[in-house]
Amino acid sequence: MKTAIKRIIPFIIAAAAACMFFSVFFVYLLAIAYPPYTLYQHEQYLASDNLDGRFVGTAGIFEAEEYIAGQFARAGIDPLPGDDDFYQEFTLQRFGFDRGKTSCSITGKPGSFTISLGENYRPLPFSDEGAAAGPLVFAGYGITSKDDNWDDYNGIDIKGKIAVVFRGEPKTVFSGTRPSRHSFFQTKAKNAHSHGAAGLIIITTPFNNDRGEDFRLDERYFLPGAVVSPRKPVPNRSFPSIQISTNLADKFFSSMGTTIDKCIRELDNKTPASEFILKDFSADIQVSMLEQPENMTARNVAGFLPGNDPELKNEWIVVGAHHDHLGSYDGTGDTIFNGADDNASGTAGVIELARYFAPRQNELKRSMVFVTFSAEEVWLHGSAAFLEKELPAGVKIAAMCNLDMIGRNPDGPLEIIRRTPLPHFTKIVNEAQAKTGQFIYYYSLDSDYFSDDMSFVKKKIPTLFFFSGTHEDYHTVDDESDRILYNVFYKRIEYIKEIIRLLARENLFD
Ligand SMILES: [Zn+2]
Known part of the structure; x- marks a missing residue:
């Protein structure tokens, strides 16, 4: 009897090890496919010290752009019509001290x-x-x-x-x-x-x-x-x-x-x-001041998901967030402006929305543009450069959603700032609220808080600006990922998904 038990022990151990291996593997598979986890990953990567605060013109922001383009490719969305890749290069001129x-x-x-x-x-x-x-x-x-x-x-x-x-x-x-x-x-x-x-x-x-x-x-x-x-x-x-x-x-x-x-x-x-x-x-x-400006290159990252209605597909819904931040400086201690909330949060949100809608193209009548802008922190130049590009014939931008700082103030509402009131947008905001039960605050603001949606407002394009409010770490080296509340952050993305679904289908204007 004893020898029989001894003989089966190795089999029991092997079976237990196999069980453990497969359950760990299963949890791993679940984790990489589970949206809150991917949202967390994007945000953590973009706000990491390795990217050095993502200041325009630096190696760190270049890495961030490669990552975003890589995620767009993995999501299965296309470059904008007429473009070969996801990058939209533009030149900036630097003025200042020599x-x-x-x-x-x-x-x-x-x-x-x-x-x-x-x-x-x-x-x-x-x-x-x-x-x-x-x-x-x-x-x-x-x-x-x-x-x-x-x-x-x-x-x-x-x-x-x-x-x-x-x-x-x-x-x-x-x-x-x-x-x-x-x-x-x-x-x-x-x-x-x-x-x-x-x-x-x-x-x-x-x-x-x-x-x-x-x-x-x-x-x-x-x-x-x-x-x-x-x-x-x-x-x-x-x-x-x-x-x-x-x-x-x-x-x-x-x-x-x-x-x-x-x-x-x-x-x-x-x-x-x-x-x-x-x-x-x-x-x-x-x-001394520079006599001639210095040129430098910056890049937006933009992807496209065509709509399936023969007419409405020519109306684009732009979902954007700026990926640049304030960089870092020489010194001791923490010298990196990680910009976890401002705006790794919004950028991670745009990636997650692209991942979500790519396999749900059949739900979209209008076409979607997912874009992350550079050079917002040096005065909204990325979004302005995006709008300078000529649209294909017959195409117009029907609406723009801007995501900037959406990962903090977990007890507060998701703020939705409109720059121009439109009755159809109010209906959409309320409908999404009823469906998701989100805590939102929808209000008008003329010009107190600047972000990329202002470039669209200047072109008379209706906008919704999603924002979870400012905080004491705003534009300091303490805007770090460990202060992001990911479960609340993810709920806000769920709400924005509803908004986009409605913007891409519903009557917006008459
Ligand atoms: Zn910002």
Whole structure:
């Protein structure tokens, strides 16, 4: 008897192992086919650190575009009629500071410092072009306000010198709920200039920025042919204003036998700025703007699913989301703007909708365009470039759905913003709501919140903009995937599916 049991043990083990293998395999198959899981995967991939914040013109956004095109191909949708692939290239022109002709050097104890553009200094967006050289003088917060009985320049000779000031304002004096105008960089620049300074250096402190310092240049992008008014230089004036890193500024304060924190506390307790004497430091600053714009290439990714009604197929429904975000910068700690909600969420949504509708083409009378836009964050250029392309003869865009930030605020409604009220759209929104039982908030907004739907509004195309509201991580490095609530996010996609199904079938206009 015992030997018989011994003989069957290996078979039992083998059978158990086989069972386990097949059940794990089955769960795996279920998981990859299950829509919430695929939505999760797309969002996680697009918001991963590997893609480096998906800034226009970078390797990271290139990878994102390859991924989206790959997903469109797998879903089984086609490129747009007349296109060979899913990419829609367009040129952007970059205006702004000239990297090659903008420089700064600082000398002082102990010796001169390496200071490099984009890493520990940058010209402030409003800086004048031109040169400034001279000794550095510390001037507290750089604020003069008679009303508040505060003057950082009191007892300081700043003529022909470069003012070094802190960002912000003393909370002990300016105690409103919002920062006063005296804390604005431009107010500080004007004040330094009117006191006769030759230039301005602003320092961020741990009290007004705990997220690290982003020293990338302020840049402006345009589609070629756009009417661009070049910045006019201010006559007889060149007042460069730059921001330097806290690390670099530490050297100034240690030479004065203090620290940034200590100095701020003393200033806030009304020790005059003139008591902090910065000796033997000087700077040589040169700020230049680009004379000619630099060209760069960007790409939208667009796929097509033809409708099955002989007439209505010429009316396209565009479902779009921007895939670009703010990139990353050089520095320590977290320096990547992952843009998990803004807008890996909307992009993942567009992929998921393409996957869902590709095998359900028979439900669509109108044709569908699934598109992800580049260059939204640098002023909606991707959607504008998309609309510049000529449509095939007889085709018009009947409606556009924009998905931008739909993965956060799980207790709040899915907001649907209309820019122009249309009775048929209201009916559709309500019908989808009744069918899915979703918590929605449908309302009108003129221009307070900009996203790609605005490019369509300009062309008089009816739009619906899906959005789950802003939050404290908006446009910060903390907009990360672990803050997305995937079950709620997926429910919102289910609702948008209903909307699209209705838009692609129902009477929209008469
Ligand atoms: Zn966005």
